[in-house]
Amino acid sequence: MILNFILFIISFLFMEFVAWSNHKYVMHGFMWSFHRDHHVNVTQQKKGRLEKNDIFFLIYAIPAIILIITGLMTGSDSPVAIGAGITLYGFTYFMLHDVVYHHRLPLFKNTTNRYLLAVKRAHDAHHRPKTADDFDNFGLLIFSGKYFK
Ligand SMILES: [Zn+2]
Ligand SMILES: [Zn+2]
Incomplete structure (x- = not known):
């Protein structure tokens, strides 16, 4: 029980690392063609409109769904706990970022x-740059303390 709670918390926190590294090395790397519209459209973003970038929510949701279904089908709680941690991170990311x-x-x-407000300032630093190699702050929940000022 306590082990599964720890797994849940660790999965949530680990997802910040996954999101940071995926954003920095994959989305701004070979999958830039899917992430670019998030940077290009951000100034003229219309409410409710989908972006190619939204595909990444699906990419994260699939392993979480597989873990939860596998856990439920085999009667083991640990995969459900990990899947729930990933899902809570996805929900938190959506609420803060989107x-x-x-x-x-x-x-x-x-x-x-x-x-x-600090999350907003930190993410500003990711959207402000105009050249492709000038981006900063690839994470979302964890950032430098300077953004609190
Ligand atoms: Zn980006
Ligand atoms: Zn953004």
């Missing part, structure tokens, strides 16, 4: 929460 930062849903528009 809702709080990119306003794809009309929520949290005037937040005064210090952490949410």
Whole structure:
């Protein structure tokens, strides 16, 4: 029980590392053609419109779904705990990145929460650069303390 709770927390935290490395080396690497529209359209982003970049949600959802279904079918809780950690990370990422930062849903528009404001400043540093090798801050939840100021 406690082991599965630890697995759940570790999976959630590990996903920040997965998201950071995938964003830095894959999305800004050989899958740039799928991520580019997120950077190009960001200024004229329309609510509710899908981006090619949204394919990455699917790529993360598939292993989580497989883990949860396998766990349920075999009666073992650990794969379910790991799948739930990945799913919670995906939901958190969507809420912070797509809702709080990119306003794809009309929520949290005037937040005064210090952490949410720091997330916004940190992600600004990822979207501001105009040249391909000038991007910074590939993670989302964890960033330099300077963005709190
Ligand atoms: Zn990017
Ligand atoms: Zn973004």
